[in-house]
Amino acid sequence: MWKRNEDAAPATHRFHGIAKTQLPQVREHMSSGIQLWEPGPVPSGLLAALRKSKQPLILTHIYPDGDALGSAVSMHRTLQQLGARPRTFLTHPVPAKLSFIDHDSVAELLDGEPSSKQLDAAREADLIIVVDTSTRDRLGHMKSAIELSDAPRVCIDHHLDGDMDFFSEIWCEPGSPSTGNLVLEVIEALECELLSTTAESLFVAIATDTGWFRYSNSGSVAYRYAAKLVELGVDPEPIFQRIFQSFSMQRTLLLGDLLAALESREGNKIVFSVLSEPMRRHRGVDLEDLDGFVDSLGQVGGSEIVILVVEVGAGRYKVSLRSRGEFSVHTIAAHFDGGGHAKAAGCRLEGTEEQILSRLLAECRKTLGVGGAA
């Protein structure tokens, strides 16, 4: 269990559970294995700011996912219930299968750079609320827009990296399975009625960020909050079908092609498949619809590293990497100027299919500490 520095508590109300000086240690601790984490009290300064605001602007990270959207719209509805007139801006669209959690379409999708109208909204806001990221660069083109605003900035997040000084009040819990369950804590602390729509949005936030209660980051907290939300009327089955079992016929056929072409090396430790342009065109599937393919490849027992190579143009390839064990695929991606996390990373490569596979496999073997020729 990750212990908070109780002695430092008075100084850490802005960085709940984490004194800024502790952050490097916390990062190391959190990434070293499973930690059972328990939510602490919601910072009172954050609650006071939320209660006071009449015209809040809610933002989240670029390319929002289920946790980002679920947290944002839940915060939006809650502040509405408290009598405020919130606005929520998204810099990029949410994957279509997740858009249902914005039940009343409160989130406004910005079209490229924010327009003057939207810049005005940022300037007129009396509070900026950022959820599911504490890194200012992850605000995309909204970063400069909110820098132009005089409004105080508050944040609720569960990521390791963050610009703590950017916010006047922040509740950042790297041990938390999602931002969604922190938002639920906030709603309860605000003594606001939990709407059934909000219960569903927060369930999706928690469920998607834990890979449907699969990843070790779930802790016991994700299950406990899910129980609470189901108790309030959320039905998991149609949600699961909607998110994980509502693909097009063409995408399913293409996944078949990809699985049937799966290859492995080093006694299945490395598993990979290449999705060529002709394969994709034959099935008529857009590049945007390949989300989740790499995870489907990782069903081979004993596989440590899973690679999906997608041809995105002549001699250009997008590579997705997954680690199913202890090895970090971030190292592999970083070697090719890519990025990501230990468990999920990606990069782009140019060359012939043979060339890039040979380079990728060599780097994977290095990571696994195994030798041998391609």
Place this chain on the structure above:
Amino acid sequence: MWKRNEDAAPATHRFHGIAKTQLPQVREHMSSGIQLWEPGPVPSGLLAALRKSKQPLILTHIYPDGDALGSAVSMHRTLQQLGARPRTFLTHPVPAKLSFIDHDSVAELLDGEPSSKQLDAAREADLIIVVDTSTRDRLGHMKSAIELSDAPRVCIDHHLDGDMDFFSEIWCEPGSPSTGNLVLEVIEALECELLSTTAESLFVAIATDTGWFRYSNSGSVAYRYAAKLVELGVDPEPIFQRIFQSFSMQRTLLLGDLLAALESREGNKIVFSVLSEPMRRHRGVDLEDLDGFVDSLGQVGGSEIVILVVEVGAGRYKVSLRSRGEFSVHTIAAHFDGGGHAKAAGCRLEGTEEQILSRLLAECRKTLGVGGAA
């Protein structure tokens, strides 16, 4: 919420929560939709019988699954902790991917008919404990063996069908997501320490019977118990990988073939794929390794009925049916003398591939209430 008949409580301690006369109404009620269910107190007669037994014999249903094995071995260990010398018999092997939950290999697999040695064990037992079924026919060849025993029979189960009179004490909760969480209640009521192995076995029991917390039968209870077990040290991620992502390379390639050959009718409402003998032989996959294939086919959005047809011999086909919506596939299977549940059923058909597909599709159309030719 399914309400127990509180007035009838004194008469129903043998059929906890269900008076025998209530069973038909309860069945109708339970199958009519989602019910939020809460566990009631463990029947005191059951607890007394478990506490008293020195030589219990633990049984479960034929073709045991995760809930059956997890519940049986958890009960076995618990009675051992209480000083008894339990034995646990299985009539059929458990799927290999689930066998790890019998951490100390306490379950004894019977080889066909029980031997005289095993019949003796049944006769010498001072208590027969049946978990995860209350239907005597589902005991397979152990049914006659325990009928020869004078020992009292007790039962813990969550299925709708049962031979209530067969048991002297029974705790049957059709609203419960699994038998595993009922066993956990029993362990707590016996005030027995919960071993970490038992925590893992019970987590798997709950997780598998709810399709990893996906089915509506999970209720809030499955999540709440999962939280409790994770709190005790269970790590969900390696368990998920072991059960759902540890297939052979060959099985994965064959799944690819099957998905790439997927067909649909009635605007994707019916989705089906045929696995021929040559396809299966080409990949070198045994018939036993096709478990879960039909569920993988059900990832097409809008599909209502999912069919997997597997050629099992010359002109002989095994058909697996799944419902993703409101329609019962049991009706379809029953039409062909098969069986199962509303959501999952199966049957066997003979003829040419074309003949059996035409018969199946006609029956599916009837169920869906749509017309048109094949």
